[in-house]
Amino acid sequence: MERNISNHLTIAAVMNEWAVSIRFDHKESAESIHKELKNHINAFDVETLITYYLLESHHYLTRRDTEHSMLSLENAKEYAIHFNDTHRYFLHLAEGIFFYDKRDYQSALLYFEKAENYIEQLEDPVWIGEFHLRKAMTFYFLDVTNLSVLHAARAAKEFSSSDSLEFLLARTEMLQGANHMDQLNYEPAEAFLLKALATFKKIGNQNYLSSANLNLGVLYTERDLPAAAIPYLNAALQGKQDRIKLKILYLLADCYWKTNQPSKAMEIYKEGFRISIEEDNMIKKWEFAMLHKKHEDRLNFESVWQEGIDYFHHVEDFYNVRVFSKELAHYYTEKKEYELALKYYLLTLK
Known part of the structure; x- marks a missing residue:
């Protein structure tokens, strides 16, 4: 009524x-x-x-x-x-x-x-905490990790004032885990992410549960533990959250290739590449294309990665410029092609 x-x-x-x-x-x-x-x-x-x-x-x-x-x-x-x-x-x-x-x-x-x-x-600690959480998240995506850490700690302090705010505290803890990942502090990152995951499970928020599983998948991927990452990435995928699906598929395909499961990797890769085309998501299309060249088509690896990095630079996606340039620079260093290695190492500073 x-x-x-x-x-x-x-x-x-x-x-x-x-x-x-x-x-x-x-x-x-x-x-x-x-x-x-x-x-x-x-x-x-x-x-x-x-x-x-x-x-x-x-x-x-x-x-x-x-x-x-x-x-x-x-x-x-x-x-x-x-x-x-x-x-x-x-x-x-x-x-x-x-x-x-x-x-x-x-x-x-x-x-x-x-x-x-x-x-x-503002007097309500919830509103104050939410402000600092949003600012912390913004600094995180701007790669200003120290300021993200500062504002996340201020948000956590406000949200810790009441058990009724455990959802907002868990969101903050997930960000704190991501910040620790950026600082290569993997043990506290894992602790924060697992704590956040447990809270989201308890309250049944599928949206953030998928995000926590994804972040744990990212953590284990960065620690070069693809076998440990796969269950969390599959759990994130089962959450059916369209906004993060392409990122999950990308990481999952990479992990299947790294654990010598090429048929599963190809299946996941094809799904991700298809969706990126259907959604006209050029950034994700390039990411999937570059992933495929890395694992399945080494003959065209260098040219496609160079072209992909040029595209990311053109659209001012400097995060991807840094990520892919770092790997390509390492590749050229291993090949003793130092001039090209230097070129791509410099791009990691963008």
């Missing part, structure tokens, strides 16, 4: 319930509350309407709907003359999340730093 939410106090309570559902990734509950609130939008005062549009933007982003998310932000901005500092904080936070989801991490950081100017308005 639909609640009567025309009363101001009831509206505020439902709005808070919506914010909690969004924050804890309860998608069905968030969608249900969104529909309920939308039916009463004409009864909202200006302050409530601003809060509604800012939350709605966040809600749409959790559903990967960037178009409607930006529309909600534009709706909120129509009332900018009525904004208080808390509204300004949530506006810039939402703008940062929007660009983060588009993988424009520099723009995301710019808006998160604008939001930080108003963070003193």
